[in-house]
Amino acid sequence: xxxxxxxxxxxxxxxxxxxxxxxxxxxxxxxxxxxxxxxxxxxxxxxxxxxxxxxxxxxxxxxxxxxxxxxxxxxxxxxxxxxxxxxxxxxxxxxxxxxxxxxxxxxxxxxxxxxxxxxxxxxxxxxxxxxxxxxxxxxxxxxxxxxxxxxxxxxxxxxxxxxxxxxxxxxxxxxxxxxxxxxxxxxxxxxxxxxxxxxxxxxxxxxxxxxxxxxxxxxxxxxxxxxxxx
Numbered sequence: 001x002x003x004x005x006x007x008x009x010x011x012x013x014x015x016x017x018x019x020x021x022x023x024x025x026x027x028x029x030x031x032x033x034x035x036x037x038x039x040x041x042x043x044x045x046x047x048x049x050x051x052x053x054x055x056x057x058x059x060x061x062x063x064x065x066x067x068x069x070x071x072x073x074x075x076x077x078x079x080x081x082x083x084x085x086x087x088x089x090x091x092x093x094x095x096x097x098x099x100x101x102x103x104x105x106x107x108x109x110x111x112x113x114x115x116x117x118x119x120x121x122x123x124x125x126x127x128x129x130x131x132x133x134x135x136x137x138x139x140x141x142x143x144x145x146x147x148x149x150x151x152x153x154x155x156x157x158x159x160x161x162x163x164x165x166x167x168x169x170x171x172x173x174x175x176x177x178x179x180x181x182x183x184x185x186x187x188x189x190x191x192x193x194x195x196x197x198x199x200x201x202x203x204x205x206x207x208x209x210x211x212x213x214x215x216x217x218x219x220x221x222x223x224x225x226x227x228x229x230x
Contacts, residue, residue, distance in 0.1 A: 046213040073110035089126040182210040
């Protein structure tokens with residue numbers, strides 16, 4: 001959508017399509033140099049180069065590319081055998097909800113599992129159960145002392161409250177990695193950086209990561225440095 005009155009358009013969207021709230025990201029293209037525009041679009045897409053369209057068109061294409069690439073990680077026929085025998089755990093219901101996990105959540109979990117499997121040359125745990133204070137808790141993916149929590153923020157009123165709730169599973173001895181959709185990191189960049197700093201100040205080992213479909217996880221610090229160069 002293109003308009004010379006973005007504030008009015010935003011108000012109409014929020015009023016008539018409440019569920020669009022989580023997709024609204026304020027960016028002022030005229031104040032962003034070309035290098036940063038390219039960086040933002042590549043990050044949203046999962047680090048894939050796009051053809052030269054307008055910034056708005058590339059932004060939309062980037063979100064679709066990210067979703068399309070995620071879908072590949074739910075292709076059972078192409079998954080490692082070590083993951084195939086745990087396939088039911090990719091679609092397991094969230095311990096915080098009675099609803100089945102979304103395809104995006106399951107695909108992100110598959111990506112993280114395969115990333116760790118290749119990195120450490122051994123089988124990570126899916127839906128790892130542990131008990132804290134007599135309460136059973138489940139971690140999405142874990143290996144050794146590394147714990148990975150996947151969050152799409154779908155249907156989530158307050159993203160930071162959601163992450164804070166998940167921190168109840170862990171102690172200062174745990175390494176905690178939150179893996180988010182790349183666009184979510186951009187949407188909530190300031191709050192996420194503050195969240196990470198707060199828990200690190202309290203003595204916890206916390207990192208927030210995005211996805212690079214070349215087979216890597218991107219620390220939020222890399223994103224912050226990219227944006228701060230503007």
